[in-house]
Amino acid sequence: MTHKKKILIVGKNKKNNELLSDFFKKNNISSISVVDLKEANEKVNDKEIHLALVDVSGYDRSIWTFLRDLFEKRIPFLVIYPPQIAQKTFPPGSHGVLTKPVNPKVLLSLVKNLLGD
Amino acid sequence: MVNIISTGIAGLDEILKGGLLKNRAYLLRGGPGTGKTTFGLHFLLEGVKRGEPVLFITLGEPKKQIITNASILGLNLENVNFLDLSPSPEFFAQVESYDIFSPADVEREPVTQTIINAIEDIHPKRVFIDSMTQFRYLAPDSYQFRKQVLSFIRYLTERGATVLFTSEASAEAPDDDLMFLADGIINLIAKDNLRYVSVLKLRGGDFVPGLHSYTIGQGGIKVYPRLIPEIFGVEFKYEKLSSGIPEIDELLKGGLERGTVTIVSGPSGVGKSTFSTIFLKEAAGRGENSVIYSFEETVDKILTRSDGVNIPLRAMIESGRLKIRYIEPLTMLPEEFANIVRKDVEEFGAKVVMIDSTSGFEVSIKSENPREHLHAICRYLSHMGVIVLLPTEISEITGTFKITEQRISYLADNIIYLRYLEIKGQLKRAIGVLKKRMSDFEKTLREFEITKYGIKVGEPLTNLRNILSGTPVFIKEQGET
Numbered sequence: 001m002t003h004k005k006k007i008l009i010v011g012k013n014k015k016n017n018e019l020l021s022d023f024f025k026k027n028n029i030s031s032i033s034v035v036d037l038k039e040a041n042e043k044v045n046d047k048e049i050h051l052a053l054v055d056v057s058g059y060d061r062s063i064w065t066f067l068r069d070l071f072e073k074r075i076p077f078l079v080i081y082p083p084q085i086a087q088k089t090f091p092p093g094s095h096g097v098l099t100k101p102v103n104p105k106v107l108l109s110l111v112k113n114l115l116g117d
Numbered sequence: 118m119v120n121i122i123s124t125g126i127a128g129l130d131e132i133l134k135g136g137l138l139k140n141r142a143y144l145l146r147g148g149p150g151t152g153k154t155t156f157g158l159h160f161l162l163e164g165v166k167r168g169e170p171v172l173f174i175t176l177g178e179p180k181k182q183i184i185t186n187a188s189i190l191g192l193n194l195e196n197v198n199f200l201d202l203s204p205s206p207e208f209f210a211q212v213e214s215y216d217i218f219s220p221a222d223v224e225r226e227p228v229t230q231t232i233i234n235a236i237e238d239i240h241p242k243r244v245f246i247d248s249m250t251q252f253r254y255l256a257p258d259s260y261q262f263r264k265q266v267l268s269f270i271r272y273l274t275e276r277g278a279t280v281l282f283t284s285e286a287s288a289e290a291p292d293d294d295l296m297f298l299a300d301g302i303i304n305l306i307a308k309d310n311l312r313y314v315s316v317l318k319l320r321g322g323d324f325v326p327g328l329h330s331y332t333i334g335q336g337g338i339k340v341y342p343r344l345i346p347e348i349f350g351v352e353f354k355y356e357k358l359s360s361g362i363p364e365i366d367e368l369l370k371g372g373l374e375r376g377t378v379t380i381v382s383g384p385s386g387v388g389k390s391t392f393s394t395i396f397l398k399e400a401a402g403r404g405e406n407s408v409i410y411s412f413e414e415t416v417d418k419i420l421t422r423s424d425g426v427n428i429p430l431r432a433m434i435e436s437g438r439l440k441i442r443y444i445e446p447l448t449m450l451p452e453e454f455a456n457i458v459r460k461d462v463e464e465f466g467a468k469v470v471m472i473d474s475t476s477g478f479e480v481s482i483k484s485e486n487p488r489e490h491l492h493a494i495c496r497y498l499s500h501m502g503v504i505v506l507l508p509t510e511i512s513e514i515t516g517t518f519k520i521t522e523q524r525i526s527y528l529a530d531n532i533i534y535l536r537y538l539e540i541k542g543q544l545k546r547a548i549g550v551l552k553k554r555m556s557d558f559e560k561t562l563r564e565f566e567i568t569k570y571g572i573k574v575g576e577p578l579t580n581l582r583n584i585l586s587g588t589p590v591f592i593k594e595q596g597e598t
Contacts, residue, residue: 016217023218055217082216101219 005050005115009033010040010066011080012058020053027108029115037066044073051114052077055100067091076114121322122243122279125163126156128340128456129303132316132325137301141320142270142280144249144295147305151312152333153283154183156305157245158192159337160281164243165196172241172278174200174232176251190337200235202228202251225255225265232269236276244273246282249295263294270298305331311450311483314340330450341452344459346496353502355555358469361399364574367559368548369531372396374555375468378495378505378528380475383535387546388567389508390414392535393471394428395572396506400469401438407469408461409441410454412477416441427571440465446481451490454482458494462501470498471506475525488525495528530554536562538589540581547578 009020009031017033024031034040037059043049052070054077056063070077071093078096090097096110121135130136137143145153157173164171173194175183180201187194215223236244249266256262273280282299284292296302302317306328313328331340357372366372373379373396381389397407411419419441423430433439440461444454461467472478472491479487498505509525526532532551537544549562561577581589 011217013215013217015215019215019217019223080217100216101222102217104218104222 005030006048007031007111007115008040008043008049008052009055010037010052011035011055013055016055023104023107024111029111037062040066041069044070044075049075051075051111053080053111054078055080057082057100064091067094078110078114123163124156125159125161125166126338126340128329128331128342129156129314129338131342132314132329132340133319134323134325137279137281138321139279140274140277141300142274142282142298143301143303144284144292144299145281145303145305146284146286146292146296148286148307151305151307152331152338153305154178154186154247155190155192155333155338156303157247157281157283158183158187158194158197161197161243161245162192162194169242170198170239171196171243172198172200172235172239172245174202174235174244174246176202176246177248179203190333191335192337198235198239198241200232202231219257221255221257221261228255233272236273236278240276241278244278244280246280248283248285250283250285250290250292253290259294263298266295266298309485330452332450332453339453341450341456343452344455344490344493344497346493346500349497350500351502357556358396358403358504359399360395361402362395362572362574364563364565364576365395365548365572368550368563368574369533369553370556370558373504373531375504376499376502377530377555378499378507379531379533380526380529381506381508381533381535382511383509384511384537387535387537388565388572389510389535390419390471390473391422391426391428391567392533392548392565392572393473393506393508394423394430396504397430397439397469397471398428398433400504401433401436405438405468406466407433407439407471408458408465408467409439409471409473410458410478411441411443411473412446412481413474414443416443425569426567427569440467444481447483449482451482451484451487455490455494455497458498462498462503467503469504469506471508473508475507475509491525492528499530535565538564540589548574 007024007029009017011017011033012035014035021031021033032043034043052075054067056079067077067079076095077093078098079091079094080098080100080102083099095114098107120139121137122139123130123136124133145156147153161171161173180199184194252266253262256265270280284295286292301319304315304317306313312331314331315328316324325342325345327343329340329343331338353375355374355376357374359366359372360369381393383389400407409419420431430439434441442457475491478491482490484490495505529552531553534549534551536547538547546565547562548565550558561579563577564575566573580592582592583589
């Protein structure tokens, strides 16, 4: 049975988004993925989203504004960093920081916890 | 022999003493440009020839490119099944590239499933995987990789397939683990424009050790097994072959024994080749076959020269008693030459062989150490009871006495030397014997001449001294002064 709560996947790489969507689907978790931050904001405003998974790679400074918005709207979120960044900051309100490549088992465990399973 | 299958390359089968054991997995390793894929194609095409289903799993080069490259070599892959797991162009265009999960997490499962589907569908008897190294990136660590490869090999072999897989070894990703997993290892080396194959391991089988040459050209790969003289031999008597000239037979106390190597040493133009051919003529008279390997003169030149000195090489060729092979400079690998010699001895039945000349051989054969190969060929011919004649040039016309400048006199059972002599302002020729391992020989020198009627040899030059200097003096004259 698919989980009723929905995850918002935000990332510039479409293939990454597709793989994450497939992964969550396989684990009965519904998700939607977006590339554009404007579209991401719209999804957040729809109030359907229970958790956001944000890959910051490839975005400009506006990604940090988006993360602050998530914090202000009290939407839990996980931040994904590329491996090249040595010092990973913990943005305010984030529930966790992951580095690519992500271990699927760790990701699933974190997501399930945050969704309240 | 039922469990041995051919690799599709005759020379490699010879090295492997018949071929590969069925239902085993073999590693084919080598650097870029060594022809790993082409070796694999021969392996698969041999299966096709026998009506077996075969499968090529490619993880690097795309199928289309493999087919095109094979057709350039004249190999038709029409009946070869392909499983193309090489990356598509979309991968480069970012549409397919990803970094969120490791390749092991993303691709292992679909790739495995695709392979299983292909195997269940085709039931191949031969599988070629190019390359197994790519699977390393689908495993999270080396332990998992080893386990997955073992399991994969077992899956294939238990379904009746014999597996040949390649590796791409580098300093960052060595292939030592694959070497341990494989039932056999075929190693390919490219060095100084030459290519060598060697077998490093063969579980349950025997093989010919060492480096063996191979070439890649039209028709694919040709492997030339290294000549190992010790493994050849026939029973023969050390009977003598006469020269057909009584005076020379007197010098040699009867002639040259079978299975011996004779260096015929002398300066340019003194008549080494012409002298050597008299033994071939005599062999033909006894109904025996001979071969001349010429590294300097063309066949036409040799025949014209022999016509002029009444040695009937042309008639000997016509009667099938003689073959003359002209070897173009730098066109032949030493093992390739050795294989021709073997065919001439084992199939044509050559009893006398002339390698003209040793310096020509050294210059013409593509090898770092041609002397070593000449040694092996001579030893093989000796074991086969063949009389070997090695005309050997020395650069000094007269002066310091030398047998050879190539330090090959250790090869010789017999040494015959031809010299120019300056006597009373005239240039003459002399012949003598310096060494004869199997019998006694005449210790004097004799004058000899090459005329249109043949070779003429005089009485021993007993009234001269300092003959070997090239400028002898008459003993009588010395007494007078």
